[in-house]
Amino acid sequence: MIRLENLTKVFDTPKGAVVAADHINMEVPTGEICILLGPSGCGKTTTLKMINRIVKPSSGRVFINGDDTTDMNTQDLRRNIGYVIQQIGLFPNMTIEENIAVVPKLLGWDKSRYKERARELMHMIALEPDAFLKRFPSELSGGQQQRIGVARALAADPPVMLMDEPFGAIDPINRAVIQDEFLKMQQELNKTIMFVSHDIDEAIKMGDRVAVFREGKLVQYSTPDDLLAAPKNAFVESFLGEDRALKRLNLVKVSEVVSDEIGTVKPEDTLSTALERIDDFGYQNSILMINDKRQPVGLISRSLARTTKGYCRDHFQNVPATVSLDDDLRKVASLMFAQDITWLPCVDEEGRVCGQITQRAMTHHLGARFRTKQRETVTAEPKE
Amino acid sequence: MLIRSLTSAGIILGLILVFLLGVWAQSSGAIDDFLWYLPDVQYLAAQHLWLTFLSGGLAILVAIPLGIWLSRPSMSRAAESLMQVLNVGTTIPTLAVLALSMSFLGIGTVPAVFGLFVATLLPITRNTYAGLKGVSPALKEAAAGIGMSPVQRLFKVELPNALYVIFAGIRTALTINVGTVPLAFLIGAGGLGELIFTGIDLYDPIMMLSGAIPTAMLAIVVDALIAGIAFVIVPRGVNPARA
Numbered sequence: 102m103i104r105l106e107n108l109t110k111v112f113d114t115p116k117g118a119v120v121a122a123d124h125i126n127m128e129v130p131t132g133e134i135c136i137l138l139g140p141s142g143c144g145k146t147t148t149l150k151m152i153n154r155i156v157k158p159s160s161g162r163v164f165i166n167g168d169d170t171t172d173m174n175t176q177d178l179r180r181n182i183g184y185v186i187q188q189i190g191l192f193p194n195m196t197i198e199e200n201i202a203v204v205p206k207l208l209g210w211d212k213s214r215y216k217e218r219a220r221e222l223m224h225m226i227a228l229e230p231d232a233f234l235k236r237f238p239s240e241l242s243g244g245q246q247q248r249i250g251v252a253r254a255l256a257a258d259p260p261v262m263l264m265d266e267p268f269g270a271i272d273p274i275n276r277a278v279i280q281d282e283f284l285k286m287q288q289e290l291n292k293t294i295m296f297v298s299h300d301i302d303e304a305i306k307m308g309d310r311v312a313v314f315r316e317g318k319l320v321q322y323s324t325p326d327d328l329l330a331a332p333k334n335a336f337v338e339s340f341l342g343e344d345r346a347l348k349r350l351n352l353v354k355v356s357e358v359v360s361d362e363i364g365t366v367k368p369e370d371t372l373s374t375a376l377e378r379i380d381d382f383g384y385q386n387s388i389l390m391i392n393d394k395r396q397p398v399g400l401i402s403r404s405l406a407r408t409t410k411g412y413c414r415d416h417f418q419n420v421p422a423t424v425s426l427d428d429d430l431r432k433v434a435s436l437m438f439a440q441d442i443t444w445l446p447c448v449d450e451e452g453r454v455c456g457q458i459t460q461r462a463m464t465h466h467l468g469a470r471f472r473t474k475q476r477e478t479v480t481a482e483p484k485e
Numbered sequence: 486m487l488i489r490s491l492t493s494a495g496i497i498l499g500l501i502l503v504f505l506l507g508v509w510a511q512s513s514g515a516i517d518d519f520l521w522y523l524p525d526v527q528y529l530a531a532q533h534l535w536l537t538f539l540s541g542g543l544a545i546l547v548a549i550p551l552g553i554w555l556s557r558p559s560m561s562r563a564a565e566s567l568m569q570v571l572n573v574g575t576t577i578p579t580l581a582v583l584a585l586s587m588s589f590l591g592i593g594t595v596p597a598v599f600g601l602f603v604a605t606l607l608p609i610t611r612n613t614y615a616g617l618k619g620v621s622p623a624l625k626e627a628a629a630g631i632g633m634s635p636v637q638r639l640f641k642v643e644l645p646n647a648l649y650v651i652f653a654g655i656r657t658a659l660t661i662n663v664g665t666v667p668l669a670f671l672i673g674a675g676g677l678g679e680l681i682f683t684g685i686d687l688y689d690p691i692m693m694l695s696g697a698i699p700t701a702m703l704a705i706v707v708d709a710l711i712a713g714i715a716f717v718i719v720p721r722g723v724n725p726a727r728a
């Protein structure tokens with residue numbers, strides 16, 4: 102757990118005092134990723150650096166797992182905090198392997214152990230160990246160097262990590278791969294992470310919580326979903342962008358919106374039964390046909406059922422797509438747009454139909470959050 | 486690469502000298518005159534190198550710690566003015582420094598070594614200081630953020646990254662040192678200056694050249710030697726010669 106209490110930093114510059122961090126209060130629970138988000142110069146880096154005391158706070162305190170860091174031995178403190186600096190800062194005089202092994206060596210690991218660890222980390226950051234470990238930093242691209250910087254910070258498996266725009270120089274494809282790898286690793290290792298970013302999409306993807314900064318002040322600190330559903334003020338709103346409702350689609354899983362009520366027909370049913378069902382359930386265009394194992398096999402369209410006689414098994418269309426419960430709504434929306442349909446069947450791991458997801462349900466789910474927030478602010482305002 | 490071009494330059498220079506000498510020696514029959522000085526040259530060259538070794542070695546031993554000390558953050562205020570003092574110090578001609586140290590320390594090896602030491606000190610101190618100051622702040626921050634102690638930061642990060650610049654200072658300083666040692670003869674410390682200055686006094690060009698040519702050769706050899714040491718010692722990642 103990291104807790105900041107009235108953390109403040111004032112820089113004395115020739116042009117007067119610059120308040121880089123102004124009474125920051127926040128807490129990151131153990132095992133969570135907190136994203137510090139905000140425009141350039143808003144104090145994200147300064148706040149981060151006060152945690153490992155690269156920058157001495159002007160006032161206020163930092164607690165790590167409940168212990169005040171003010172009087173701790175800085176070296177011991179820092180060896181237990183992985184640190185990825187914004188400028189990458191690999192040591193040019195050392196090979197990649199030596200760079201990664203710096204902290205393990207300081208901690209007195211034996212050679213075979215840190216060599217093994219270096220290879221392990223190279224796999225995690227998707228770089229070929231044999232090709233890279235013996236090279237020097239100057240022989241790597243900026244993005245590759247940045248990944249080594251992350252590996253170096255992870256090397257000794259510190260419980261707390263401070264990462265200053267760690268994926269900023271990596272191309273979008275590799276960035277997504279590394280973000281995913283990092284999240285996977287985080288699920289196993291449960292580190293407490295402070296992560297600076299000025300990319301809102303990265304913040305939403307990586308963060309359990311997001312702290313939005315503006316001119317040294319913490320403006321809003323909440324979960325990504327709360328942030329997108331209820332930005333506190335116009336600044337946060339504009340920083341999140343006009344499409345913040347769409348961004349929320351990333352955060353919601355099908356399982357939260359799925360309705361398990363779904364009308365189906367069997368191949369041996371007649372088309373008139375299908376038409377009846379379509380009308381009973383109030384479907385507009387079609388109904389799903391499933392086999393004995395409840396797997397979706399086709400669609401019976403309403404117009405066909407009305408004009409034709411016969412059995413469903415002879416008159417069905419293909420199912421355009423199905424979604425699983427773990428998919429996010431962004432994927433669902435994208436499928437719906439691509440197929441020009443307003444609903445999709447949901448299937449479980451064995452491919453059995455377990456419900457449906459409709460466009461209406463999605464808009465309703467996203468809208469519900471907006472509505473409750475609006476009502477809260479309306480009722481809350483007269484009191485203030 | 487650098488060392489190769491240096492040694493090849495040395496070889497070419499040597500060949501030209503040998504050729505010219507050969508032509509001249511042939512025409513004037515002076516080859517025997519040169520050979521006559523050979524034992525002197527051997528003895529004096531050893532003395533010459535010994536003076537360089539003592540004064541240069543002492544200068545390195547003092548200048549590097551001095552440069553390190555000046556580059557520490559706690560010294561940042563005083564360092565610049567101290568560097569200015571040192572800079573003014575070098576504008577004093579070496580001959581004057583030798584004369585001064587003679588008036589305090591008398592005649593012989595000791596005042597000569599001291600004078601040469603003072604003249605050699607500055608380039609090394611300046612390069613050590615500049616090299617360490619030039620290490621990127623991001624590297625120092627990364628080293629600190631990782632949990633290195635100030636001493637570990639100095640030896641694992643700062644010095645290795647400044648080493649190339651430091652070696653450049655040592656090379657310049659020692660090459661100048663070898664070229665300056667002949668002046669030490671004037672305060673009675675011997676060296677190849679003995680042949681040069683006596684040759685001048687006696688209008689004996691052969692005697693003068695048998696001091697001057699070995700001095701030039703020694704300077705080239707010392708320069709190449711230090712370039713070679715730098716090539717081996719400076720880590721590959723920060724060594725332009727090995728890039």
Ligand SMILES: Nc1ncnc2c1ncn2[C@@H]1O[C@H](COP(=O)(O)OP(=O)(O)OP(=O)(O)O)[C@@H](O)[C@H]1O
Nearest residue numbers: 112114119121140141142143144145146147148299
């Ligand atoms: N050492 C310093 N001396 C004086 N002012 C500083 C110093 N470091 C930072 N500042 C100022 O403090 C403010 C916050 O800087 P900080 O580096 O924390 O911004 P940031 O949010 O990390 O920005 P970016 O996204 O560009 O990295 C800026 O106005 C900056 O100019």
Ligand SMILES: [Mg+2]
Nearest residue numbers: 145146187265
């Ligand atoms: Mg920053």
